[in-house]
Amino acid sequence: MKDYHLLIVEDDISVGNMLQEALEIEGYEVARAYSGTETLMFLEKKKPDLILLDLMLPGLSGDELITHLDGVPTIVTSARSDLDSKIEILKKGACDYVTKPFVISELLARIEAHLRLVSERKGATISVEDDVIRAGKIALDTSLMTVIIGDKETNLTRTEAAILSILMRNAGRPLGRNTILDRISEETPDCTERSLKQHVSNIRKKLQQLDDIDHIETIYGIGFQFNES
The missing domain is CATH 3.40.50.2300 (Response regulator)
Known part of the structure; x- marks a missing residue:
């Protein structure tokens, strides 16, 4: 069965x-x-x-x-x-x-x-405990708005943290742009469809600085997908 x-x-x-x-x-x-x-x-x-x-x-x-x-x-x-x-x-x-x-x-x-x-x-190694979301070796603290990979850490804006939180909770699955915007609307009312792409680009660059891996994949015609590695 x-x-x-x-x-x-x-x-x-x-x-x-x-x-x-x-x-x-x-x-x-x-x-x-x-x-x-x-x-x-x-x-x-x-x-x-x-x-x-x-x-x-x-x-x-x-x-x-x-x-x-x-x-x-x-x-x-x-x-x-x-x-x-x-x-x-x-x-x-x-x-x-x-x-x-x-x-x-x-x-x-x-x-x-x-x-x-x-x-x-x-x-997959995805877990959520208190304010910390973990996906593989990546840990996002949504209260402090920081990401830690190994012994390296970087700060995120409130909007970046909200977007990354949604992506990490759905690691390995494409999320549409409208879905992301709907789910973060209460936390970041200033984020728009036009600015979302730039926010994701900023997150991608910050994560790459920590482990030199591109963790966010652009899915043409749909949106974005977070990958652990």
Whole structure:
């Protein structure tokens, strides 16, 4: 049995039933939600390893919901096929986008691929204790706004610390620019989409000065990804 818990967010009962049956045959543990609001209530109690998300939901739509999924890998399944919609959803934080109608074998393959990344992340040395976030040999103190790698240390601005915190908590996973901005909006209301790129560039340079490694990867058309090494 695959030791993964998946959440299907789909208001079309027949589609949801088909997905659940296919996933359970593969050995996944499956839960269901039928609206955006129900999904948020579910996530307060349990965090799945991956979410399959339809966009056309009653109440809180999938477009609105996706920025509130707290780093859970999310594959969007939608009848929208235009490129602009796909790009916008990926920028908001989805890890993949599958257009309906889809071939179930392809969707299962995509799910398996993304869950491999989840497994790698679980095995990664990421920890959060009090105000200190650790990823491998890198430690970020969010209260002092400092980064330590080995015996070297550098200071960050408040905005840089907030951005790096989000990236490190999601190490190894691409984050869209809008996702980053949404999650740091309360701490750094002055950070904009235009200035985000410069802030990330500043963080990258400061980290490189400590161990001569580029820890932040630019994912074209999506955003940024933090890598331990």
